[in-house]
Amino acid sequence: MAPVVVTVPTQAKRGEVIEIKTLAAHVMENGFRRTQMGELIARDIITQVVCTYNGVEVFRAELHPAMAANPFVAFTTVATESGTLEFKWTGDNGYSASHSAAITVT
Amino acid sequence: MTTRRQFLFLTGGALATTPVLAQLDPNIAQKRKAALEEAIRKVTGGAPLRQGRVKLDVAPLVDNGNTVPLSVTVQSPMTAADHVKAIHILTEKNPQPHVLTAHLGPRAGRATLSARCRMADTGNVIAIAQMSDGSFWSEAVSVIVTLSACLEDGLI
Numbered sequence: 032m033a034p035v036v037v038t039v040p041t042q043a044k045r046g047e048v049i050e051i052k053t054l055a056a057h058v059m060e061n062g063f064r065r066t067q068m069g070e071l072i073a074r075d076i077i078t079q080v081v082c083t084y085n086g087v088e089v090f091r092a093e094l095h096p097a098m099a100a101n102p103f104v105a106f107t108t109v110a111t112e113s114g115t116l117e118f119k120w121t122g123d124n125g126y127s128a129s130h131s132a133a134i135t136v137t
Numbered sequence: 138m139t140t141r142r143q144f145l146f147l148t149g150g151a152l153a154t155t156p157v158l159a160q161l162d163p164n165i166a167q168k169r170k171a172a173l174e175e176a177i178r179k180v181t182g183g184a185p186l187r188q189g190r191v192k193l194d195v196a197p198l199v200d201n202g203n204t205v206p207l208s209v210t211v212q213s214p215m216t217a218a219d220h221v222k223a224i225h226i227l228t229e230k231n232p233q234p235h236v237l238t239a240h241l242g243p244r245a246g247r248a249t250l251s252a253r254c255r256m257a258d259t260g261n262v263i264a265i266a267q268m269s270d271g272s273f274w275s276e277a278v279s280v281i282v283t284l285s286a287c288l289e290d291g292l293i
Contacts, residue, residue, distance in 0.1 A: 048246035061255065061286075063232055089244040095235040097228060097255045099204040104237075105251035108244055 039132040043110035052105040061096035077122035085114035176234040190274040193264040202256040202286040211248035221248040223267040230258035255286035
């Protein structure tokens with residue numbers, strides 16, 4: 032299973048506001064649960080999602096343990112020029128995932 | 138000699154009350170309130186929260202607190218001079234109030250955001266928008282949760 036799923040339109044008009052949906056497959060262990068032996072399960076979450084458009088950061092989100100498992104974040108950006116959108120997730124225990132999507136602006 | 142009635146009263150009473158006392162902090166309500174106020178103060182830096190401009194969409198009744206879809210829309214022209222800098226989402230009854238902080242800018246085009254959060258208990262969800270002029274706007278929505286997100290023991 033792909034670790035991440037991102038929905039970005041492949042084509043857009045210049046100046047159009049496009050919607051971007053991102054989802055990363057991650058358990059998001061919140062650090063408040065216990066095992067049957069009563070030991071706390073260590074926190075293991077994604078802490079940050081960053082989106083850059085041709086190298087310029089357009090969106091950044093800090094996630095906390097109260098995000099649901101498989102964190103879904105949807106946002107918008109203005110289609111300014113053709114290029115690539117880079118997505119990067121970072122989290123606990125060295126978690127890191129990235130994805131890039133190409134967009135053609137007419 | 139212990140009668141059946143006395144035996145049931147003693148054991149039943151002990152079984153029913155001790156686990157609850159062992160798990161829940163008696164000051165849980167105050168602690169949650171203080172944690173939320175502290176989180177809001179950290180976000181705003183003491184600036185007043187104003188009502189309006191923010192629209193928070195959450196279902197008023199959710200079956201499963203593990204995934205609560207929500208979306209936030211802020212009324213803003215999103216120009217370089219006047220835009221939303223950040224959207225913060227907090228919950229009232231979770232062990233940690235923070236859910237998400239999103240940093241936006243004029244490149245966002247529209248100030249909208251969707252995400253899914255966890256909720257431990259019935260209570261308010263609060264969205265706070267931080268504007269480029271330094272003002273803070275918020276909306277709180279009350280949500281009833283029938284099945285809470287996994288929290289087997291002491292909250293906070």
